[in-house]
Amino acid sequence: MNQDDRLAYFVVVHGMDVQTFEQMAIHFACRRGGMxxxxxxxxxxxxxxxxxxxxxxxxxxxKLDGCYRELYLIVSVEAKLSWSEVVIPAEIALLAGQSKAAIKVLLSN
Structure with missing residues (x-):
């Protein structure tokens, strides 16, 4: 199985008000989140x-600069992979750096 089948990516924005949440939920057709x-x-x-x-x-x-407190790029790694098998593409670090987003790596089952 290809490593890409075992990695999932999420952009997570924390610390926004209700209006900003609604703007993002509509734009991205996504309501995964909370309070x-x-x-x-x-x-x-x-x-x-x-x-x-x-x-x-x-x-x-x-579109939202200044309307949130934290921006993350989450890389979720399926736990069946060992750390030595995971290669996160350099382009991800570059994109996160350009947007001043912290990268977090999570292990999932």
Whole structure:
């Protein structure tokens, strides 16, 4: 099985108000997210592919700059892979860096 079949990518935006959440939910046709109990701010998690990561991060930075607190690019790795088998493409680091998005790697089952 190809490594790409075992990696999933998400752009996660934290710390937005209700209006910004709605704007993103409509634009990306995605309502994966919720509310933080501590500060009642919203977050949204948008599934992306290697082909759409750049466009998604660019849209968030240009349309919402200043309307959120945190921006992440999540790389979810299926746990059947060992760390030595995972290669995250350099283009992902470049795209995340250009958008000032932190990269988080998560293991999933």
């Amino acid at each position: 933080r109990a501590l500060d009642e701010s919203r977050y949204i998690s948008i599934p992306v592919t290697l082909d759409t990561i750049g466009r998604t991060l660019t849209w968030v930075k240009t």
